[in-house]
Amino acid sequence: MTFSTIPLLDYSQSLSPSTKPDFLLSLRHAIVNVGFFYLVNHPIDSDVQQRLVKKTPELFDLPLEKKLEIEMINSKHFLGYSRLQAETTARKADYREQFDFATELPAPGPDEPLYHNIRGPNQWPDETAIPGFRQALEDYLAAIDPLADAFQILIAEALDLPPKALQPYFDVPSRHKMKLIKYPPPPQSTAEAATTQGVGPHKDSEFLTFLLQATPHPGLEVQNKAGEWVPAPPVAGSLVVNIGRALEAITGGVCTATTHRVSLAPQNFIDAQGSALGPRFSIPVFQGMSLDLSSENISLEIPAHIRDLVRDEKVRSDAEATFNSMFRGRIGEGTLIHRVTSHQDVGRRWYPEILAWALGEYEPK
Template sequence: MVHSRCFSESSATFTSIPILDFSQTRSPETKSTFLACLRDALVNVGFFYLQNAPIAPLVQHAFTVKALELFQLPLEKKLEIEMVNSPHFLGYSRLGAEITALKPDHREQFDFATELPAPGPDEPLYRNIVGPNQWPDETATPGFRQATERYLSEAGDLTESFTKLIAEALDLPPTALDEAFDRPQQHKLKLIKYPPPPEPSEESSGFQGVGPHKDSGFLTFLLQATPHRGLEVQNKAGTWIPAPPLPGTFVVNIGRALEALTGGICTATTHRVSLREEDFQDVDGQSLGPRFSFPVFQGVSPDLSSARISLVIPDHIRRLVKDEKVKSDAEATFNTMFRGSIGEGTLVARVTSHQDVGQRWYPDVLAKALQGQRDFQSQ
């Protein structure tokens, strides 16, 4: 079994991914059940399916159609908005351009975000992770921007509602996490295409959809737009648990920022996208073609640091985490991965993942980051 409705496991080695029903939040009689399920998912799994999300089906459909159309553009049109042209890491990335776990990902993608202006010249360098989009030529993709902005707006409303729901699940006031976010928030959106690898049997020789990693932000809301399998979640025993598409659901997962904010109570879980041959076939062995997935990433303020965190989480919630190593890892996140603040760490992560962008806009940051990787590998 790869999923369940809602459960409570005392073991860290979860074997299923729960399904939460957002419609339960609309009634006082059922909201407490939803919050209990959410708490279990936050503490024990780090992932859950969400059904009945408040994103209009027509909005979702229109966006999906336009997103698929975008990938059909000729390469020269895609390159007009290549990410290397954006200091804000927004735009088009060719197949294999992004690096995860020190290996190139076998995926082609576009990055967009809530439309916001570039930072001023006196703001910290890491503030450049927020900025305006590169939009494709409207004559080449009529209606794409409108459909995408509408989808991102509704998805953004959903992410912000979860800021309050998570606080309530931890027995905190609904506004307890508000200080972690800028106003307005910028939500990131990836449009990802995973072609079948040319030689699926060579996956172990270097092909990966996305290598094992944990997301760096607050929450991720993933729309799996095609019926492909391939997304896998790792439990604490090291077993990979499948997270196949379920009709009418989003896959939601916890990022490192939320884990750090809660001192390890909310767990960020390692996941990957595999490229096995069977993941690109239906039950009859027929090809499904490329896999498409569209995650929305809810980030926190780039200025957020441990000094700004003032959460006082109730003892009975803190005791839910039995693993002291999880707590210590979370407490160290700001000083290691995030280099003291979310923005600084995110900029370093972006330049190492998109090294062409780093070389053009942030060569000193990239050189220092790559040297840090070499030093770590030599230890």
């Protein structure tokens, strides 16, 4: 059955033996049938969230020359600042400005596979220009980390797998990527606004995404199996959690990576009283799986009664195609190709041969 609303899960239910079974049933429904859910009563301290929310507009308000000091094109790890419309989704420029950060890790050694460059050190803004920013961001990532670890177990349990069944498929230490995104109000021209995407229809690549909608703007939309766009407006105190292609692939389509987009319709930038809301800010964190993961080291035995929940053959075939695409080598190889095609300026500088191959491989024939 298709869905018309995004389910809401209460994380506190997962902490009590008396309510955890109900939580796991709700989680199973969300990850199998929807691919998205709101998570309330999560353990991330509101002060930690609000410090990052407060610092985010300050970061974007820095003078352009300060932002360009950490422009992504300077990083072979795809970390740093991207100007407005520098990233593409579905071969079309996204009308957003953003900064990419990640779990702070050393650059890989010269003998490591090229795709290990997905990991590496961040480019941090000048501390004197925005005091306290790095601490606010690292505090938030540190708070996300145990929640992400908990969901490795909770998703396994929701699928009636052993609690630790998914843990071998993750790097230690955990690796998460964060985007700080600014969506400016859309162009004034009605015709131009109609063809402007905040971010185009896509599915996330990783295990799970934990999204903090930092401002009250609507605009996030999720596509159900009937092709209809279901709004996912901000819910106070919540994170929006969604499935990535990697989780869909390793579960053979049991877990659903759902297409979503951000609409820049002019009404999404006006409140109920008709006042302008200003820019929309969004803070997703993407929970990464092991870059070295490949089909030969995946041995999930999904119980038959769980597999039987998915009767949509298109979902099954999409999962198989995703699995073959992501795991014909290592997951890191697929991730690197995705980053190169999304950030083509970085690709041209650091990975020109991969970019040329990828554009040739995926051009419509």
